[in-house]
Amino acid sequence: MNPTSLAPSELAYVPFVSVDNMMKNVSAIGVETVMKGIADYIEEDFLRWESFDKKPRIPAHAPQGVIELMPTSDGKTFGFKYVNGHPDNIKDGRQTVTGFGVLSDLSTGYPLLFTEMTILTALRTAANSALAAKYLAPKSSKTMAIIGNGAQSDFQCLAFKTMLGITEIRAYDIDPDASVRLARNLATSGLNVTICKTAEDAIEGAQIITTVTADKKCATILTDNMVGPGVHINAVGGDCPGKTELHKDILLRSDIFVEFPDQTHIEGEFQQLPRDHPVTELWQVYAGQAAGRTSEHQITLFDSVGFAIEDFSALRYVRDMLPKTGYFEKLDLLADPDDPRDLFGMVLRAEAGRNGEAA
Amino acid sequence: MNPTSLAPSELAYVPFVSVDNMMKNVSAIGVETVMKGIADYIEEDFLRWESFDKKPRIPAHAPQGVIELMPTSDGKTFGFKYVNGHPDNIKDGRQTVTGFGVLSDLSTGYPLLFTEMTILTALRTAANSALAAKYLAPKSSKTMAIIGNGAQSDFQCLAFKTMLGITEIRAYDIDPDASVRLARNLATSGLNVTICKTAEDAIEGAQIITTVTADKKCATILTDNMVGPGVHINAVGGDCPGKTELHKDILLRSDIFVEFPDQTHIEGEFQQLPRDHPVTELWQVYAGQAAGRTSEHQITLFDSVGFAIEDFSALRYVRDMLPKTGYFEKLDLLADPDDPRDLFGMVLRAEAGRNGEAA
Numbered sequence: 001m002n003p004t005s006l007a008p009s010e011l012a013y014v015p016f017v018s019v020d021n022m023m024k025n026v027s028a029i030g031v032e033t034v035m036k037g038i039a040d041y042i043e044e045d046f047l048r049w050e051s052f053d054k055k056p057r058i059p060a061h062a063p064q065g066v067i068e069l070m071p072t073s074d075g076k077t078f079g080f081k082y083v084n085g086h087p088d089n090i091k092d093g094r095q096t097v098t099g100f101g102v103l104s105d106l107s108t109g110y111p112l113l114f115t116e117m118t119i120l121t122a123l124r125t126a127a128n129s130a131l132a133a134k135y136l137a138p139k140s141s142k143t144m145a146i147i148g149n150g151a152q153s154d155f156q157c158l159a160f161k162t163m164l165g166i167t168e169i170r171a172y173d174i175d176p177d178a179s180v181r182l183a184r185n186l187a188t189s190g191l192n193v194t195i196c197k198t199a200e201d202a203i204e205g206a207q208i209i210t211t212v213t214a215d216k217k218c219a220t221i222l223t224d225n226m227v228g229p230g231v232h233i234n235a236v237g238g239d240c241p242g243k244t245e246l247h248k249d250i251l252l253r254s255d256i257f258v259e260f261p262d263q264t265h266i267e268g269e270f271q272q273l274p275r276d277h278p279v280t281e282l283w284q285v286y287a288g289q290a291a292g293r294t295s296e297h298q299i300t301l302f303d304s305v306g307f308a309i310e311d312f313s314a315l316r317y318v319r320d321m322l323p324k325t326g327y328f329e330k331l332d333l334l335a336d337p338d339d340p341r342d343l344f345g346m347v348l349r350a351e352a353g354r355n356g357e358a359a
Numbered sequence: 360m361n362p363t364s365l366a367p368s369e370l371a372y373v374p375f376v377s378v379d380n381m382m383k384n385v386s387a388i389g390v391e392t393v394m395k396g397i398a399d400y401i402e403e404d405f406l407r408w409e410s411f412d413k414k415p416r417i418p419a420h421a422p423q424g425v426i427e428l429m430p431t432s433d434g435k436t437f438g439f440k441y442v443n444g445h446p447d448n449i450k451d452g453r454q455t456v457t458g459f460g461v462l463s464d465l466s467t468g469y470p471l472l473f474t475e476m477t478i479l480t481a482l483r484t485a486a487n488s489a490l491a492a493k494y495l496a497p498k499s500s501k502t503m504a505i506i507g508n509g510a511q512s513d514f515q516c517l518a519f520k521t522m523l524g525i526t527e528i529r530a531y532d533i534d535p536d537a538s539v540r541l542a543r544n545l546a547t548s549g550l551n552v553t554i555c556k557t558a559e560d561a562i563e564g565a566q567i568i569t570t571v572t573a574d575k576k577c578a579t580i581l582t583d584n585m586v587g588p589g590v591h592i593n594a595v596g597g598d599c600p601g602k603t604e605l606h607k608d609i610l611l612r613s614d615i616f617v618e619f620p621d622q623t624h625i626e627g628e629f630q631q632l633p634r635d636h637p638v639t640e641l642w643q644v645y646a647g648q649a650a651g652r653t654s655e656h657q658i659t660l661f662d663s664v665g666f667a668i669e670d671f672s673a674l675r676y677v678r679d680m681l682p683k684t685g686y687f688e689k690l691d692l693l694a695d696p697d698d699p700r701d702l703f704g705m706v707l708r709a710e711a712g713r714n715g716e717a718a
Contacts, residue, residue: 012454013376018691019371021708031706053573058417060432064467067437069428073419076425078584081694082439082461083469090699094370098693102441106421108453109443118694122702129536154703178700332377334457340449341537343481344513344544349388 011338014249015226015328017115023069024327025318026119032162035155036133037321039163049283051075052309054260064088065096066240072308078104079312081117087238093150097121103315110247113319114331117311124314126155127236129304130163133208135285135292136257136300137232141207142167146214147199147221149173149182156210157182161191169193170301172202200226204320212236224249225314229297236304240267246301247274254301257282257292259310268303279303317348371695374687376677378472383686384677386477391521394514396680398522400485400672408642410434411668413619423447424455425599431667437463438671440476442474444599446573454510456480462674473690474679476670483673485514488593488663489522492567494589494651495642495659496618500566506558506580507572507596508532508541515569515595516541520550528547528552531561559585570604571595583608588656595663599626605660607631613660614650616641618669627662638662679713 015150017025026034045052053075065086072079083099090096099117104110109322133141144166146153153171160166169191171179176195183193196202199221203209209231211221224247227233233254237245246269258264258277265275284290293300322328337346376384385393393556404411412434417429422444442458449455458476458543492500505512512530519525528550530538535554542552555561558580562568568590570580586592592613596604605628606647609612615638617623622635641661643649653657681687696705 009452016690017696020691020709024713025373025711027713031703039412044473053419055417058414058428058430060430060465064436064466065468067432067463067465067468067579069417069430069439071417071419071428078419080428080441080471084463086466086468089467092700093368093695093697094469094697095385095694095699098468098694100470102425106419106426107423107445108424108448109424109445110453110456111441111459116692116694117691119702119706124697150700151449151702173424181698181701185707187699203535239384318379330381331375333459333475335378335454335475336452337454338452340454341509342389342540343454343478344508345540347382347385347478347545350379351386354383354386 002048008199012334013330014111014114014333015322016331017113017322017328019116019119019280020331021327022116022119025321025325026123028325028327029321035123035130035159036162038124038314038317039131040094040129042124042131042310043286045309045313046283046286048074055308056263070308070311072312073106076106079315080105081308081311082122083117097191101311101315103319110334113204113315114333115315115318120318121311122152122155124310125152125236125304125306126159129210129236129283129302130159131157132257132282132302132304133160133164133234136302137164138207138230138293138296141232143206144168144208145170145172145206146203146209146210146212147172147202148211149178150214151214152236153182154185154220156212157186157191158189160208161189167192170196170202170204170206172199173197204293206231208232208234210234210236213245219245220247221248222250223247224253225232226343227299229299231299233299233301234304235301240288241271244269253278254299254305256301257285258303259307260303263307264303264305267305269301270303326342327349368695369610370662371691371693372689373470373473373692374681375690376687377683378475378478380683380686380688381475381478384680384684385482387684388680388685391517393478394482394486394489394518395521397483397673397676398490399677401483401487401490401669402645404668404672405642405645407433414667415622416667429667429670431671432465433467434530436675437465438674440480440670442476442480462678468688469693472674473678474674475691476483479673479677481511481514481668484511484595485518487669488515488569488595489518490595491616491641491661491663492519492523492591495661496588497566497591497652497655500591502529502565502566503567503569504529504531504561505569505571506531506561507570508537509571509573511595512541513544515571516522516545516550517548517611519567520548525567526551529555529561529563529565531555550714565590567593569589569593571597572604578604580604580608581665582606583612586658588658590658592658592660593663594628595661600630603628603631610660613658614639615660615662616644617662617694618664618666622666623662623664626664628660629662669695
């Protein structure tokens with residue numbers, strides 16, 4: 001038997017983007033360009049909102065955290081993300097949130113892409129925030145307060161720089177080292193970073209307030225008296241039941257914009273209000289079916305929780321990017337015998353082939 | 360910067376079993392031993408049935424087929440399988456059913472194993488059938504009819520040989536070439552294979568009748584008059600809405616055993632009967648809480664559809680097998696910066712490292 005006949009056909013391979021290759025892709029294209037690109041794909045997908053199968057996340061809970069599967073489909077392509085949330089992971093050097101995802105051709109069921117999504121989720125979350133802010137933030141916003149200076153904060157700052165023209169960052173974290181880390185990472189970005197001693201200090205003069213803290217509890221990062229008229233609040237950190245960042249009175253003074261109300265009411269700041277409190281769906285704003293910012297004095301609030309369609313958009317972006325960069329591997333994931341019915345024969349032939357090689 | 364410091368830590372890696380490595384593992388251990396091992400793990404997990412989170416499959420449909428996610432958890436470990444079913448795939452050389460799966464530590468959310476599951480599903484399905492038959496088939500069964508001689512049939516024959524002592528196979532398929540293929544693959548297995556011209560011919564003298572056809576429609580592979588008293592029917596092929604293999608009258612004469620009644624009533628032969636028709640859950644038989652076979656004349660029917668816990672058991676088996684065989688790769692799937700909060704810094708350092716290397 002000819003050993004070369006044992007090599008899988010092209011059908012067996014699935015493009016795989018490792019963490020290392022994701023970093024190479026991002027470096028090759030540029031982190032700001034990637035986020036702008038993902039934002040375009042998200043906007044495109046939100047504009048065809050009705051064509052998506054919108055399911056709630058499927059969670060598995062443990063005392064330490066949760067693993068969730070987030071599937072969606074537009075009828076032609078299927079995507080899902082695996083993501084975990086384990087706040088205590090940081091103590092033994094693990095990420096609190098990691099993920100990976102798959103994009104598949106629904107007409108054959110075959111995966112088109114398997115990729116790490118820890119870095120990709122950070123990119124898409126920031127891209128998504130900046131996209132919403134394009135419609136909601138005051139025109140000519142220059143200054144953003146960022147409260148919570150963890151893993152997501154760098155990406156938020158850069159997305160708002162590139163997509164909204166933000167030039168000044170006012171950073172605050174209960175851990176001053178986190179703010180120093182953020183300032184160091186942004187040192188060559190063109191952004192001016194001011195490290196602030198309090199949250200009140202950070203929001204001074206900011207047109208945009210981004211909250212992205214990580215505590216898994218109901219916290220009050222912003223109290224009502226801290227928020228003046230006309231600002232846009234980009235509330236990213238409150239993203240699971242029992243985890244919020246804003247005082248309820250801020251919500252009552254704001255016009256609230258959400259991805260998918262049923263999910264946001266479970267996971268977002270919106271969990272503090274009754275389900276029938278009026279909120280606006282972002283896709284309707286993008287489609288021109290609902291108003292975004294309508295006045296200078298209005299407080300707009302994007303209650304971000306992260307939705308499966310955004311991951312779908314990010315997966316589509318990566319799939320389309322790979323032929324240009326070439327930074328991926330091929331994973332031998334799909335059994336591909338010559339005769340699709342002869343799975344066992346494939347096992348037998350592989351065995352015979354190896355014995356032949358060894359002899 | 361020292362390039363070696365850019366290498367991911369052990370925490371970043373997930374063991375990955377490709378199709379090629381799955382074949383090497385199966386060859387190294389022996390296909391019959393693997394199936395016996397998986398059956399033991401399934402039995403173990405069915406005996407702690409109550410500790411599992413039992414969810415319905417999560418499907419995404421297209422005209423050509425379906426992609427399903429099948430998650431489950433025992434509160435400590437999480438597993439899911441991705442599986443597709445596309446009957447027309449065979450026309451362009453693809454598998455009708457392919458799959459892959461993940462096993463994770465629910466206390467950290469980190470994956471422990473990522474593996475192909477096309478071959479593994481074939482192994483676990485046959486192991487699961489033989490396990491049920493150990494409790495349900497007539498004692499000293501020697502002859503099995505197998506109707507439908509596609510990809511799953513070889514595995515079924517070998518599992519029943521090793522776990523029940525079957526020595527005679529009577530094979531029938533509407534495509535005679537499929538039976539020839541099966542006979543060829545089993546030529547050195549120790550099983551005597553008789554290729555039969557009709558289904559009636561195949562079941563002559565058989566104590567066990569396995570139906571494992573692939574048509575996605577309600578078919579009648581077995582009619583009522585074909586089935587005599589005392590046999591065990593292992594009905595594997597009927598496994599989605601609108602796809603059945605047996606005439607309803609056979610069901611009415613049989614004692615029906617199922618994995619999870621709510622799922623079987625949607626996907627199995629059971630869909631032909633009202634939901635309140637009595638069926639017995641296999642885990643109760645294994646636990647001694649319900650009777651299996653009680654008389655010589657009884658017709659027992661295992662209405663197999665495939666349940667998430669069986670995949671969980673198979674994933675556990677593979678995870679425990681890998682340290683012995685060593686046939687796996689390490690996949691750089693999880694972002695693992697030195698400081699878990701500094702995801703962006705990792706991207707920056709990787710870039711600096713590469714530039715340093717290039718200089």
